[in-house]
Amino acid sequence: MNLVDTSGWIEYFFDGPNAAYFTPAIEETGDLIVPVICLYEVFKKVNLVADETRALQAVAQMKQAPVVDLTEDIALSAALISAKHKLPMADSLIYATAHARGAVLWTQDDHFRNMTGVNYLETRTVQST
Numbered sequence: 001m002n003l004v005d006t007s008g009w010i011e012y013f014f015d016g017p018n019a020a021y022f023t024p025a026i027e028e029t030g031d032l033i034v035p036v037i038c039l040y041e042v043f044k045k046v047n048l049v050a051d052e053t054r055a056l057q058a059v060a061q062m063k064q065a066p067v068v069d070l071t072e073d074i075a076l077s078a079a080l081i082s083a084k085h086k087l088p089m090a091d092s093l094i095y096a097t098a099h100a101r102g103a104v105l106w107t108q109d110d111h112f113r114n115m116t117g118v119n120y121l122e123t124r125t126v127q128s129t
Helices: 006-013 019-027 036-049 052-062 072-085 089-101
Strands: 002-004 032-035 104-107 118-120
Touching: 002 006, 002 019, 002 089, 006 019, 006 036, 006 052, 006 104, 019 104, 032 036, 032 089, 036 052, 036 089, 072 089, 089 104
Parallel strands: 002 032, 002 104, 104 118
Antiparallel strands: none
């Protein structure tokens, strides 16, 4: 099972330098879960950068995989994870969701570097010629 965090979805939707890294996990929807917090973050970011129509299209694509709601168990687990690893709230909710569902977290977010159960790829920048 895979879970792609917000940074991976944004990279994919805007065809960033690491988009190809996230493509297999995103496009294999039968082996993908999407935390509800990622819907929030992606919708917000795409709406700010593009427009609401594109943001709704992004969310529709994300919802091809099962969406995992925030539960009491995930929230409490996230609080412990946040305290232990000094993660921001959204990141701890994403990590707790992955852990609760036995999913591998795919990310380029430095907060997750060296954490168990994470496929991390360092953010690359586009080089101009």
